[in-house]
Amino acid sequence: MVPPAGPGRPLDGGGPREAGETRERRRQAAHPAAVKPELVATGPDQVCSWDITKLHGPAKWTCYHLYVILDIYSRYVAGWMTATRESAVLAEKLIAETCAKQGISRGQLSLHAGRGSSMTSKPVALLLADLGVTQSHSRPHVSNDNPYSEAQFKTLKYRPAFPARFPSVEAARAHCQDFSTGTTTSTVTGVSACTPPPTSTTARPKPSGPAAAASWLPPAKPTPNALSANRRPASPARHILDQPTTR
Numbered sequence: 226m227v228p229p230a231g232p233g234r235p236l237d238g239g240g241p242r243e244a245g246e247t248r249e250r251r252r253q254a255a256h257p258a259a260v261k262p263e264l265v266a267t268g269p270d271q272v273c274s275w276d277i278t279k280l281h282g283p284a285k286w287t288c289y290h291l292y293v294i295l296d297i298y299s300r301y302v303a304g305w306m307t308a309t310r311e312s313a314v315l316a317e318k319l320i321a322e323t324c325a326k327q328g329i330s331r332g333q334l335s336l337h338a339g340r341g342s343s344m345t346s347k348p349v350a351l352l353l354a355d356l357g358v359t360q361s362h363s364r365p366h367v368s369n370d371n372p373y374s375e376a377q378f379k380t381l382k383y384r385p386a387f388p389a390r391f392p393s394v395e396a397a398r399a400h401c402q403d404f405s406t407g408t409t410t411s412t413v414t415g416v417s418a419c420t421p422p423p424t425s426t427t428a429r430p431k432p433s434g435p436a437a438a439a440s441w442l443p444p445a446k447p448t449p450n451a452l453s454a455n456r457r458p459a460s461p462a463r464h465i466l467d468q469p470t471t472r
Contacts (some may be wrong), residue, residue, distance in 0.1 A: 264335055264361065265328050266298040270327055273303060273321070273345075274337045276374035277311055278382075281390045289397045292316060294323050294336075297373045302405050303327055306397040313346035320349065324356055331357025339363045339371050 266272040282288050288310045294304040304323030308315050324334070336358050338344035345362065349403040352362045363370030381387065381404055391397040 232405045248428050262364075262457065264297075264337060265429075266296075269296055269299050269301070270329060270334060272297050272335045272337065274371055274373055274374045276339060276378070277316075277341065277343060280307070283390055283392045289391060289394050291378075291397070292319050293374060293377065294319065295373055295377055297329055300373070300377075304400065305405060308392055311341075311343055313343045313348050314348070316343045317348045320358075321352060321356070329356070329358070332359075333357075335359040335361055337361040337363075337371065340365070340407055358376060 264272045271307075273294050273296050275292070278291050279288040280291055290308050292304075292306045292308070292315065293302060295301070296303050304319050304326070306315065306319050320336070325408070336353060338361070342360050343349065350360060369375070381401075388400070391400065
């Protein structure tokens with residue numbers, strides 16, 4: 226079909242066109258710049274991350290599972306356990322006892338996790354809703370949305386004393402106990418060079434009654450002069466992750 230002749234347009238359809246003829250006829254949507262969501266902790270017991278990692282067992286295809294709940298502000302291990310399987314029931318028990326031990330009140334804590342089966346399970350979601358804990362998960366297909374837990378697991382597994390395999394779950398539990406005790410006595414440069422236990426317990430009320438008996442870690446002694454007045458103030462811990470959702 227031959228296009229009609231007109232001003233500025235020859236019969237063959239080539240050459241210059243009229244002013245504004247090549248303009249896009251549809252309105253283009255202007256999308257705002259993407260902003261990474263984040264959780265910010267300005268003190269202890271505000272944002273925790275938890276995850277599960279595997280520890281090689283005595284034989285091939287056997288492994289144990291290490292559950293850890295970590296305060297991202299102070300790097301304090303609020304709760305942990307070693308089990309022979311990954312289970313939402315065990316995760317629910319660990320979270321409930323850890324919140325009771327730390328004296329967490331409703332609306333105080335945001336708990337971030339990945340998208341594993343135990344993290345997204347219905348029992349855990351219902352428990353967090355009952356406790357008034359805000360639930361948050363990593364963004365889909367983003368592998369670095371839980372950096373604090375992943376960094377701690379890497380620190381554990383890259384130590385020279387970390388064995389290739391554990392002969393039993395008791396041996397794995399004892400090794401993790403030694404590691405957690407060592408981390409609670411080391412200083413954290415981002416939190417005024419304080420050790421995790423004094424920093425984490427600065428603004429935490431002491432639990433009483435049944436909550437005091439729920440303990441996954443023995444209480445650590447505060448390091449002398451850990452809260453020296455001449456050290457710089459603590460900076461907030463930022464955790465880039467998905468927007469928290471309460472279920």
